[in-house]
Amino acid sequence: MKFAIALFSAAHAPSSRRALLFAQAALAGGHEIVRLFFYQDGVYNASGSIVTPQDELDLPKQWRAFVTEHQLDGVVCIAAALRRGVLDAEEAGRYQREAVSVGAPWELSGLGQLHDAVQDADRLICFGGA
Amino acid sequence: MSTLHVLSHSPFGDDRLTSCLRVIGANDALLLTGDAVYALQPNTAPFNSLNARSLKLFVLAEDAQARAIEVPDWAKAIDYPAFVELSIHYDKVNSWL
Amino acid sequence: MPRSLLIISRQAPWSGPNAREALDIVLAGGAFDLPIGLLFLDDGVFQLAAKQDAKALQQKDLSANLQALPMFGVEELFVCADSAAERGLDPSRFSLEEAQVLAAEQITALIDRYDQVITL
Numbered sequence: 001m002k003f004a005i006a007l008f009s010a011a012h013a014p015s016s017r018r019a020l021l022f023a024q025a026a027l028a029g030g031h032e033i034v035r036l037f038f039y040q041d042g043v044y045n046a047s048g049s050i051v052t053p054q055d056e057l058d059l060p061k062q063w064r065a066f067v068t069e070h071q072l073d074g075v076v077c078i079a080a081a082l083r084r085g086v087l088d089a090e091e092a093g094r095y096q097r098e099a100v101s102v103g104a105p106w107e108l109s110g111l112g113q114l115h116d117a118v119q120d121a122d123r124l125i126c127f128g129g130a
Numbered sequence: 131m132s133t134l135h136v137l138s139h140s141p142f143g144d145d146r147l148t149s150c151l152r153v154i155g156a157n158d159a160l161l162l163t164g165d166a167v168y169a170l171q172p173n174t175a176p177f178n179s180l181n182a183r184s185l186k187l188f189v190l191a192e193d194a195q196a197r198a199i200e201v202p203d204w205a206k207a208i209d210y211p212a213f214v215e216l217s218i219h220y221d222k223v224n225s226w227l
Numbered sequence: 228m229p230r231s232l233l234i235i236s237r238q239a240p241w242s243g244p245n246a247r248e249a250l251d252i253v254l255a256g257g258a259f260d261l262p263i264g265l266l267f268l269d270d271g272v273f274q275l276a277a278k279q280d281a282k283a284l285q286q287k288d289l290s291a292n293l294q295a296l297p298m299f300g301v302e303e304l305f306v307c308a309d310s311a312a313e314r315g316l317d318p319s320r321f322s323l324e325e326a327q328v329l330a331a332e333q334i335t336a337l338i339d340r341y342d343q344v345i346t347l
Contacts, residue, residue, distance in 0.1 A: 001218050008227050008347065014164050015138055018190075025210035040248055040347075080248065111255035119230050119261070123217055124343045128227040130138045130164050131339045149237075149269050152309065155335045224235075224338065227347040 001031045004121035006114060007042035008128025011059040016045055019127035020062060027070060035073045035117035036063075038106075042128065043081040046074070049101040067105045078108040132157040134220035138164035141176040146226045151179065159186035159220060161213070162205075167193045170201065180205075188216060231262035233341035236271040240289050241281075246274050249347050250292055257299030264303035264341060265296070266334065267326065272310045275321040290322045297325060305329050305337060 003026050009015045023033060038045055045063050052058040067074040081102065082091060088108050092100045102108065118124050135154055141147040147169055154160060162169055167189055169176035180187060181204065191207040194200070201207045208216065217223050234253050238245035249265075256263035267275060274289055281288040296304060304326040311318050311328070318328045329337060338344055 003217075006345070018138075018163060021210050022213060025214045029211055029214050031214065039252075040244065079251065083244070111252055112259060114252065115232070115256050115259055115261055118232055118343050123223065124345070125217055125223050126225040126227060126345055126347075128225070128347070130140075133338060133344070145269055149310075152331045153334045153338060155339060222341075222343055224344045224346055226237075227345075 001123060002034050002121045003031055004034050004037065004114075004117035004124045006037045006039060006117075006124065006126045006128075007045060008040040008126060009130070010041040010044040011047070011050055011063075013041070013128070013130065015127045015129055016042070016059055017057065020059065020066060022125065022127070024066065033070075033072055034121045035075055035113065036067065037114045037117055038074075038076045039080050039111075039114065040077075040128065041084070043076050043084055043086045046076045046081075046106040047086050047101045048103060049099060064105065072105075074106050075109050075113045076102060076106050077114070078110060081108055131221045132159070134159050134161060134216055134223045136161045136163060136223060136225040137166035137169075139226070140165035141169045142174075147176055150226055151183070154185065159188060159216070161188040161190065161208075161216065163190040163193055165193075167197055167199050170194065170199050170205065172200075188212075229261050230342040231264065231340070232256060233264040233266060233338060233344045235266045235268050235338075235344060235346040236274065237269040237346060239270040239273040240279065241284055241286055242270070245347055246271070246289060247287070247292075249345075250289065252345065253296065253301055254292065254299055257296065257301040260300060262303075263301050264305065264337070265301060266305040266307065266329075266337065267310070268307045268334070268346075269310050270314075272306055272314060272316055275306065275318075275323050275326065276316060277320050277322050279322075293323050296323075305334075307331075307334060
């Protein structure tokens with residue numbers, strides 16, 4: 001089965017961890033993830049600026065490792081990201097902002113990518129809220 | 131068509147469970163995750179309303195365990211592989227974000 | 228056959244970015260000519276209340292975007308009758324005349340009809 005997984009909550013939200021565990025279980029079960037799409041506060045999961053205490057779960061780091069290891073398509077909604085100060089080098093340059101907080105393996109793109117994933121996948125699973 | 135509804139908010143002071151139960155269909159199922167598992171706290175209105183309906187009810191085991199919530203025999207505790215399977219068994223997943 | 232997507236918008240217009248970000252998903256889908264539906268449920272029905280004044284909160288007026296939905300090819304618009312009634316709202320006064328008012332069982336059937344759903 002092909003899954004599209006959309007995440008709407010920040011890295012510290014329990015739903016974000018659940019999204020990662022679900023994604024891992026989907027691959028372990030032999031399924032395919034056509035895209036991970038981060039929207040609303042979900043964009044924070046792609047931030048390289050988050051500093052987690054050593055004895056706590058570092059979800060952004062885990063997401064990065066997961067996406068890299070499995071060569072998944074990890075897309076961050078650009079409008080949601082800009083609004084929340086999650087910028088890649090290109091956007092930081094464009095808007096003359098100092099901090100660059102997102103880079104590979106994440107790609108900033110539009111909501112069209114979410115719709116594209118919904119059309120391509122057999123199942124859309126959204127995580128967020130709490 | 132069938133839908134797996136997923137809740138993750140506490141039912142106390144939140145209307146997602148009430149709204150979900152209003153629109154959930156006969157072929158649908160409900161999965162409680164996160165604080166939504168508090169709906170299985172005995173002697174509460176959410177517990178009683180879930181018990182009163184013959185609903186296919188699933189609970190994410192780790193969330194019940196963390197909160198010391200006992201899963202009654204009319205609900206099924208599941209792990210992530212089972213969550214993946216459920217999402218396939220039902221035609222779509224509706225997470226109440 | 229493209230997959231159809233139902234967006235269920237449950238938040239009041241200015242309780243944060245939810246209402247607008249839900250609408251953005253709908254507009255993007257419409258722009259790509261996809262079959263998109265939009266249901267206003269729970270506090271989402273407040274988005275349709277008449278005579279709102281976004282400027283009082285230095286916010287963007289959502290109702291202009293809502294009115295534009297049919298122009299984006301999004302004509303499947305729905306409102307939950309119970310949610311409106313509970314909140315003392317009269318659907319006949321809503322700013323979006325095209326929105327069909329649905330009872331609970333009709334909403335069950337509506338969700339069933341769509342291939343995918345996002346509830347935010």
